Amino acid sequence: MTSEAIAQCLGTNPVVVRRTMGFLREAGIVSSGRGHAGGWRITADLTVVTLQQLHEALGEPAIFAIGNRTENPSCLVEQSVNAAMEDAFADAEALLLDRFAHVALADLVADFKRRHAETLKQKD
Amino acid sequence: MTSEAIAQCLGTNPVVVRRTMGFLREAGIVSSGRGHAGGWRITADLTVVTLQQLHEALGEPAIFAIGNRTENPSCLVEQSVNAAMEDAFADAEALLLDRFAHVALADLVADFKRRHAETLKQKD
DNA sequence: TTTCATGTAACAATAGATGTTATGATTCGA
DNA sequence: TCGAATCATAACATCTATTGTTACATGAAA
Structure with a gap:
């Protein structure tokens, strides 16, 4: 998928897409x-990469x-x-990242397929 | 305590202090x-008001x-x-606010007193 | 060799938070 | 009653981080 196409999906600019995708490339995910026939592709195992890894x-933005x-x-x-606040923040962050660690890209794919099937059904 | 004094403690401007304290006044906390002899004072019960209420x-900023x-x-x-993200965020937020709900101003006062005593001891 | 794509630097635009200035209103003490 | 101290508020300025844009170089494939 090209940066141009991704940018259109997200309503943004191809350069912005490249900026962010560059980090994912450095991490070996894409x-x-x-x-010709260039663009971005996922190289990692969808069942392995999690939101936490992203x-x-x-x-690790704040x-x-x-x-x-x-x-x-x-x-x-x-x-x-x-x-007083730091303890609470640390625990909340740990919880969030743990949750993220349990969502793999494959889970997102599965959810997407469900939504896609639902969308097709609606069109009938 | 005057806005001027509070601003100095926080390294900011009296007007900024008034802006924020105004919300606490609306909530009946201060x-x-x-x-003469004007300024801000806490009117609420320190054992009752929590970080969550603040x-x-x-x-309720994001x-x-x-x-x-x-x-x-x-x-x-x-x-x-x-x-996928919303669930995790909701749970993390709930955890954080629950923690905040269990920290009363009185707890902060107690912690402050401990720190203050420690500071005085250091000076010996 | 032309076209299509990314890579990257430099710059612009935007939005939100924060800071500042100015003026008015209120309170208290002398 | 006057004047100093203080908050109330509006208007404006500054700052900063993000996001968007432009421009040009590089590389790959038809």
């Missing part, structure tokens, strides 16, 4: 080819949008608040 | 007074920094990905 491949204002504040009150 | 008072690109995508693949 490969890219140039020229997250890791994409550079999971939470809220959190500490300062990492090591001099204010003791802020220190207490940070400490 | 009150503000003008003029989160709610602040308008917890996650990652997630769906599109809420209701027409792309079936994206739909499958979204569905």
Whole structure:
């Protein structure tokens, strides 16, 4: 599939697609080819690659949008608040990543097939 | 405590402090007074107000920094990905908020006192 | 050799958060 | 009553991260 086609699916730009897919290539999950019949293809085993691995491949972007204002504040009150929140955040992150680790691409394929069959049925 | 003083503690601006504290006032957690001896004071019971309530008072800002690109995508693949992630996100969010619900301001005060005592001891 | 595709750098646009300035309203003490 | 201290709020500015765009180079295949 070309970057152009993927970009259209996502409503974005081919260069943006290449930017992100590049990380997946570095992780060995996809490969890219140039020229005619070029584009992106999945090279990894769909039953092995998980959402967790994708997250890791994409550079482990920050999971939470809220959190500490300062990492090591001099204010003791802020220190207490940070400490109280950090435990909770760590546990929530662990839970999320564990869930992600149990979703393989093959699971997504299976779900997609179900949706696709449903869509075809609707057209009758 | 004045907005000015709080702003200095946080390394920010008094107006920014008022903006945020205004939400806490609406929730009845703090009150503000003008003029001499004015400023902010906590009106709620410290053993009752939790981090969860603060989160709610602040308008329940989005917890996650990652997630769906599109809420209701027409792309079936994206739909499958979204569905797989949403469950995990929901559970992680529930866990986080439950943790927050079990941290009262009084707990923060206790932790602060411990830190404060420790700081004084260090000075010897 | 032409066409189609990625690779990549540089730059632009956008949006959201944060910071700032300015002005008005209120309270309290002298 | 006056003046200083303080919040209330609107308007505007700045910052930052993401996302989008343009341009050009590189490589592969018909």
